[in-house]
Amino acid sequence: MTHIRTFSVVALATATALTLAACGGGSAAEGGGAGESHTLRVALNQTEEHPSFIALDHFGERLEEATEGRWKMEVYPNETLGAQQEALQLVSQGSVDLAIVSGTQLENLNEDFRVFNLPKVFDDVEHQMEVIHDPEITGDLYTSLEESNNLTVVGGFTQGARSIYTTDAPVKTPEDLAGKKLRVQESDVMIAMAEALGASATPMAFGELYTALQSGVVDAAENNEVSYWTQKHYEVAPYFSNTNHLVGLDYLIINSDLLGEMSEEDRAAFQTEWTATHEEHTGLWTTATEEDIASAEAAGATFTEVDEAAFDKVLEPLADKFIENDAQQALYDAARAAAE
Ligand code: GCU
Numbered sequence: 414m415t416h417i418r419t420f421s422v423v424a425l426a427t428a429t430a431l432t433l434a435a436c437g438g439g440s441a442a443e444g445g446g447a448g449e450s451h452t453l454r455v456a457l458n459q460t461e462e463h464p465s466f467i468a469l470d471h472f473g474e475r476l477e478e479a480t481e482g483r484w485k486m487e488v489y490p491n492e493t494l495g496a497q498q499e500a501l502q503l504v505s506q507g508s509v510d511l512a513i514v515s516g517t518q519l520e521n522l523n524e525d526f527r528v529f530n531l532p533k534v535f536d537d538v539e540h541q542m543e544v545i546h547d548p549e550i551t552g553d554l555y556t557s558l559e560e561s562n563n564l565t566v567v568g569g570f571t572q573g574a575r576s577i578y579t580t581d582a583p584v585k586t587p588e589d590l591a592g593k594k595l596r597v598q599e600s601d602v603m604i605a606m607a608e609a610l611g612a613s614a615t616p617m618a619f620g621e622l623y624t625a626l627q628s629g630v631v632d633a634a635e636n637n638e639v640s641y642w643t644q645k646h647y648e649v650a651p652y653f654s655n656t657n658h659l660v661g662l663d664y665l666i667i668n669s670d671l672l673g674e675m676s677e678e679d680r681a682a683f684q685t686e687w688t689a690t691h692e693e694h695t696g697l698w699t700t701a702t703e704e705d706i707a708s709a710e711a712a713g714a715t716f717t718e719v720d721e722a723a724f725d726k727v728l729e730p731l732a733d734k735f736i737e738n739d740a741q742q743a744l745y746d747a748a749r750a751a752a753e
């Protein structure tokens with residue numbers, strides 16, 4: 414396991430100031446006396462119209478009701494509490510309570526998370542949600558960061574199918590990516606994926622991408638239609654190619670000490686309301702994807718069909734490359750068995 418490499422002092426200062434403002438001086442995780450009310454701060458890198466914001470906002474409402482006001486939730490969108498690498502660090506330290514982070518961030522802490530980041534491990538959103546919320550499959554994975562990083566994985570939200578989009582012309586085959594600078598998430602699997610596609614991998618945080626596409630720092634990116642629309646990437650990269658090369662995964666992570674401080678009753682309520690939340694998210698996702706394709710098209714973006722099999726073929730060897738131990742193989746086999 415490796416530790417998080419980058420850390421932003423600015424993000425910490427912001428988060429600390431917010432913590433103090435929200436709690437009148439102490440962390441939300443402190444206290445715990447009867448009748449006390451805690452406001453959980455959740456870091457998110459999406460806008461307020463994104464399904465993840467909407468579902469988390471509803472999670473907060475339901476949790477507050479279920480715990481009779483003992484646990485409330487405030488979702489901070491748009492990387493207000495920092496980009497995902499910083500948010501992860503802040504949750505680990507306890508200055509932010511929860512965050513949505515991409516699976517690519519967790520593979521930097523425990524390489525077993527790589528398995529669920531691989532192209533083609535999941536057939537579709539339904540299969541993905543079934544696998545990642547099945548404790549028989551996930552085993553110890555979600556508690557594996559508790560000792561090392563004070564982080565517990567609560568569960569996941571789908572990122573849907575990810576596809577490639579470019580600033581100059583549609584990509585129809587992997588050959589069209591030759592020499593292109595493709596922005597990827599900060600992870601070894603994503604860098605290897607870009608290289609397998611023949612592109613030059615440029616890892617960077619999500620919030621930097623619009624400007625990077627606009628200024629030509631990168632020529633291409635890959636994401637789902639919902640982020641393509643909500644981040645306005647269609648404005649600067651109007652050629653969306655339906656490569657569907659990967660069903661991406663976000664996780665909800667929580668500070669483990671904080672989870673341990675919840676009463677058994679409140680923890681059960683948290684779990685019940687979380688289940689309702691990820692189910693709601695999956696429903697919102699389908700609708701948002703359709704609507705956001707239509708909106709981006711109306712705004713001038715073009716969506717191009719590609720030979721998906723040609724992309725799958727060059728990405729196939731990644732599973733062999735990244736599955737290196739028995740735990741990873743077991744996760745992969747169980748995930749694939751659930752598809753059959
Ligand atoms: C998706 C995903 C985010 C991730 C982003 C990215 O939008 O939901 O968690 O940060 O992709 O490409 O960085």
